[in-house]
Amino acid sequence: MEAIADRVIGLLGSLAFKELDILCNFQDDLESMNSMVSAIKAVLRDAEAKDMKDNLINDWLVKLKDVLLDAEDLLDAYSADELAREVMTKGKRAKGVRIFFSKSNRIVCAAKIGHEIRAIRKKLDGIFNEKNNLHLSKISSTASIESHDCRETYSFVREEDVVGRDEERKHLVSTLLDLDVKTNVSVVPIVGIGGLGKTTLAQQVYNDEAIKKHFELMKWVCVSDESSEFNNKKVAQNIIGHEIGGDVEKVTEALRDKIEGKLFLLVLDDFWNEDREKWLKLESLLRGGKKGSMIIVTTRSKIVAQIMGTFVPLYLDDLDFKNSWELFHRMAFKDGKEPDNQELVGIGRDIVRKCAGVPLAIRTIGSLLFTKKMGVSEWSYFRDNDLASIDSDDKNKIYSILKLSYDHLPSHLKNCFAFCSLFPKDYVIERTTLVQLWMAEGFIQPLDKHRCMEDVGDEYFKSYCQGACFKM
Known part of the structure; x- marks a missing residue:
């Protein structure tokens, strides 16, 4: 608007x-x-x-x-x-x-x-x-927002970037390396509400050096289908790594050939399907792997964990305050260092308590405050007005916090952000194409007539990636 x-x-x-x-x-x-x-x-x-x-x-x-x-x-x-x-x-x-x-x-x-x-x-x-x-x-308008260099993101998570999940990581690694498993393929469910870091934990384990050395074949598949139309053929094609034309028989044959006799680790991220019959059909295709093969499933549903899990599900808890504060000051303060201004630190601690130990909420608000001037008045206003409207006991508070992050986007980025909702969930958006689409919609408005619109769009993209949260 x-x-x-x-x-x-x-x-x-x-x-x-x-x-x-x-x-x-x-x-x-x-x-x-x-x-x-x-x-x-x-x-x-x-x-x-x-x-x-x-x-x-x-x-x-x-x-x-x-x-x-x-x-x-x-x-x-x-x-x-x-x-x-x-x-x-x-x-x-x-x-x-x-x-x-x-x-x-x-x-x-x-x-x-x-x-x-x-x-x-x-x-x-x-x-x-x-x-x-x-x-x-x-x-205050976007003129009051201080610009910082965009933080680059990676396709994996470094161990030092994860806070408060060390015990869970050790437990998962130990489970995956268990040599006494009796079945060809076992399932380890990670369960928790949106924003607790299920995907981050799975990524951390997936990139563990001991895990990489142990398994012959490793594959990450983001499922993310909340509808009832769960498609085993599509999941199988994702495991294979490319789309195969033809009927289901041809796809399943290619999947069996890929995993036959191999010790594999498969991550099914953000799994929603609660139809046990559909899961059993998919599981039967995966039994051809070598004994000790493992599947990690991240899900918000306890029912999914029950129908899929071979091992006892790992239920993620909220972060304690110590780890919450560590994550927050990494995100909110320059160079991740706690400032000397104790009044600002006190306000920050109040804000962290409001996040109730949900890592995504902490990261989102920390990133948002990182873009603001490091002043007590701005942080106080945010704590006493914007954040005060969010009920800490509301199970959907994470969505309210993400809405806050959208509200504080510069106006020129709001249209760009909303436009991305037209793409299907988990769609890989190519940056150049996205910038061109923004240009076609008239979302990119260079202040300097001598500047190339593509360059301005590229800056929009970097700012968008800095402030946006894509994964829950």
């Missing part, structure tokens, strides 16, 4: 509309409209943060968006007409072109658009007046 408001303000201030003002004397309407949009923009962050809890604010935002989009369409249309006039009349001598783009004809066209602007301005008047009754606060 803030990005739309920015575009409207930019169009209102363009040279084309200064010319419209001269032709049709709509100066007061344009200035009034510009002032209203700017004033509304100042409270948009607060409104968008509260819209899920206040129906009046939600209705106000819906009406505002409709009017801003109407304004943007109208101003864009006039801008396009002016550009066409410049292109068509430059160096032209044709009488028809001169007549069509004559000053008198342009005055008639501009007058029509001017009347439409006046109608939109009146709608904005009403929305502007409603704003005063919604008790919205001005929240």
Whole structure:
């Protein structure tokens, strides 16, 4: 929404509309409209943060968006007409072109658009007046956000980057290396709510040197299918490593050939299917591995653990405060070092307690605060306002915390972030393609006309990766 408001303000201030003002004397309407949009923009962050809890604010935002989009369409249309006039009349001598783009004809066209602007301005008047009754606060714009170098991510997790799961890691490694197992393939379930670090723990074990030396074949498959349409053929193709055409028989034959007689480790990450019959069919395809082969399954469902597990499930608990604080200051403070400012440290500890030991929540909020100026007032405001609205006992608090991270994204990144929801879950998005799609949607707005849009889009992507959380 803030990005739309920015575009409207930019169009209102363009040279084309200064010319419209001269032709049709709509100066007061344009200035009034510009002032209203700017004033509304100042409270948009607060409104968008509260819209899920206040129906009046939600209705106000819906009406505002409709009017801003109407304004943007109208101003864009006039801008396009002016550009066409410049292109068509430059160096032209044709009488028809001169007549069509004559000053008198342009005055008639501009007058029509001017009347439409006046109608939109009146709608904005009403929305502007409603704003005063919604008790919205001005929240600092993206200009107050300090830029930091983007932290690079990797396809694996280093041991030193994981906090508080050492005992669980040792237990899993010991289980996977057990030489006394009686079955050809055994299943070790890791169970816990979203955000506890099931995937991170599995990655840590998967990259353990002893594990790599022990198993002949290792494969990581992200399942992530919450629907009832669990597809054994698709999972089998992922294990094989590429898609195979043909019927299920051809795929299953290729899977058996791949694992036959080999000591393998398979990770099925984010498993949802609770249909035991479908699991037994998949399991039967995996029995051809060498005795001692292992499957790690990460899941939020206890039922999945019961129908799949050979070993007792490993239930992940919340991090204790010591480990929670260590993870937080790694994410929130420069170079991961606790600052000397004890007041800031005290606020940080209060924030960590609110995260209730959920690693994803801690990482998300820590990363968010890392992008803000290291000031007590900003952190106090976040603790006492944004975070205070989240119930620590709510089992879905992680989603509220992730919503906070979205609310605090710069306006130009919100559209980019929301656009990615169009892709299927776990879809691998190619950066160049994504930037081009953002450009096509008009999400990338270079402040410097000399800068290449692709370069700006690349910076958007880096900032997006720094602030976004992709995996639960």
